[in-house]
Amino acid sequence: MKIASVILTRLGNKYLREYVEYYKKIGVDKMYFYDNNHEDEPKVIEVLQDYSDNGFVEIIPFGNVEGRIQEKAYQDFYDKHGNEYDWLCVFDDDEYVTLNYGNNLKKFLELPVFNNANGVCFPMVNFCDSGIIVNNKNTRLDVYTEIKDLGDVYNRSFYKTIIRGHLMNVSYLAGNYENNNGHFYTDGCHYPVIDGVCYNCLVDCDGHNLNGSCGSLTLYATFNGFLKHIPTGCIDDFMHMKMKRDWPDTENKQHFGYEYFLYYNNHTDEKWNYFISHINQ
Numbered sequence: 001m002k003i004a005s006v007i008l009t010r011l012g013n014k015y016l017r018e019y020v021e022y023y024k025k026i027g028v029d030k031m032y033f034y035d036n037n038h039e040d041e042p043k044v045i046e047v048l049q050d051y052s053d054n055g056f057v058e059i060i061p062f063g064n065v066e067g068r069i070q071e072k073a074y075q076d077f078y079d080k081h082g083n084e085y086d087w088l089c090v091f092d093d094d095e096y097v098t099l100n101y102g103n104n105l106k107k108f109l110e111l112p113v114f115n116n117a118n119g120v121c122f123p124m125v126n127f128c129d130s131g132i133i134v135n136n137k138n139t140r141l142d143v144y145t146e147i148k149d150l151g152d153v154y155n156r157s158f159y160k161t162i163i164r165g166h167l168m169n170v171s172y173l174a175g176n177y178e179n180n181n182g183h184f185y186t187d188g189c190h191y192p193v194i195d196g197v198c199y200n201c202l203v204d205c206d207g208h209n210l211n212g213s214c215g216s217l218t219l220y221a222t223f224n225g226f227l228k229h230i231p232t233g234c235i236d237d238f239m240h241m242k243m244k245r246d247w248p249d250t251e252n253k254q255h256f257g258y259e260y261f262l263y264y265n266n267h268t269d270e271k272w273n274y275f276i277s278h279i280n281q
Contacts, residue, residue: 001106002165003028005089006077008062008070010036011245012093013047014237018139019093020051026097027105028089030055032081034062034073071188074172078163078192085165087120090172090192091227095160096141097122099225108225109162113207118167118194121159121202121210122227129265132234133274140237144230148264159210160190160227161202169195231264235271239278 035044051057101108128148172188194200205225232238243256
C-alpha cells in the first residue's frame with residue numbers, strides 16, 4: 001500500500017517539521033506541500049529542506065493562486081498523483097489523524113470495512129489552547145491537550161477525507177451540485193464529488209456510509225479514529241498564524257478575530273490583554 005498526503009499551507013512553518021514527522025511515523029510515504037506563502041513571507045523550503053532533498057517532501061509553489069485556493073490545490077494534487085497512490089490524505093497542517101490501531105495508517109486502511117469505500121472520513125475533534133498564552137516550543141501535539149466541546153451536532157458532522165487513488169472522476173471544485181436525489185452542497189475542502197455523485201461511497205471510521213447531511217449519527221468518541229484538530233493554538237499562535245493569514249478565500253467570509261478565537265477557547269483577561277497589546281505588531 002502506498003499513501004500520499006497533500007497540505008496547503010501558509011504561515012504554518014513553526015510546526016511543519018513536527019507535522020511531517022508525525023505523518024511519516026504513522027505510514028505516509030510522501031507529502032506534497034502547496035506553499036501559499038506570499039512573496040515577502042517565509043517559504044516552506046526554509047524548514048523542510050532536508051525532507052525535500054531526500055524526496056519525502058515535494059513542495060509546490062502556490063502563492064499567486066486566488067479564489068478557492070484549497071480546492072484548487074487538492075484538485076491539482078489528485079489530477080497529477082491520484083494514480084500513483086492507493087490512498088491520498090487531504091488534511092490541513094493543523095490536523096493530525098489519531099487511530100486506535102497503534103497509529104498505523106496502513107493497517108487501519110486494510111480493515112475489511114473499507115474494502116468498497118471511495119474515501120474514509122475522519123471526524124474532527126477540536127483541541128483548545130489549554131490556557132497557554134505563548135508556546136515557545138516547535139511542537140503542539142503534546143502542548144494543546146484539552147478538547148473543546150462544541151456540542152454533539154458539530155462534533156459528529158465535520159469531517160475530512162482520505163480518498164482512494166485510481167478513481168476516474170474526482171472533483172474538489174464541484175461546490176453546488178444537483179443529482180437525481182436532489183440538490184446538495186458539498187464542501188470540496190472536506191468531501192470530493194466522485195463520478196458526479198455527492199458523498200459517493202464515503203464512509204466514517206467505523207465503515208458507516210455518510211448520509212450527505214450530517215454524516216453518521218455516531219459521536220466521535222465511538223469511532224476507530226478521529227482527526228485531532230488544533231484550530232487556533234494559543235493566542236500568540238493564533239495572531240501570528242491564522243489571523244495574519246486570514247481565510248484563503250475571503251469573499252463572503254468573516255475575517256479572523258478575537259471572537260473567532262473564543263469559539264474554540266475560553267476567555268481570560270490575560271488573553272485579551274495580550275491580544276490588544278499585540279494587535280498592531
